[in-house]
Amino acid sequence: MKIVHIQSVLPEEDVIALKKKTGESSIKEAISKAVYHYLKCN
Numbered sequence: 001m002k003i004v005h006i007q008s009v010l011p012e013e014d015v016i017a018l019k020k021k022t023g024e025s026s027i028k029e030a031i032s033k034a035v036y037h038y039l040k041c042n
Contacts, residue, residue, distance in 0.1 A: 008031075015027055015030070018030045018031065018034055021034075022034055
């Protein structure tokens with residue numbers, strides 16, 4: 001598997017909401033969890 005570094009700009013309130021919704025304390029883990037969830041959903 002090839003790993004790619006991704007960088008993005010998001011509003012702070014979206015990041016806070018994403019961390020709360022995913023239950024993660026770090027932004028990196030919250031975004032990762034959200035992306036993998038999105039890819040698995042139909």
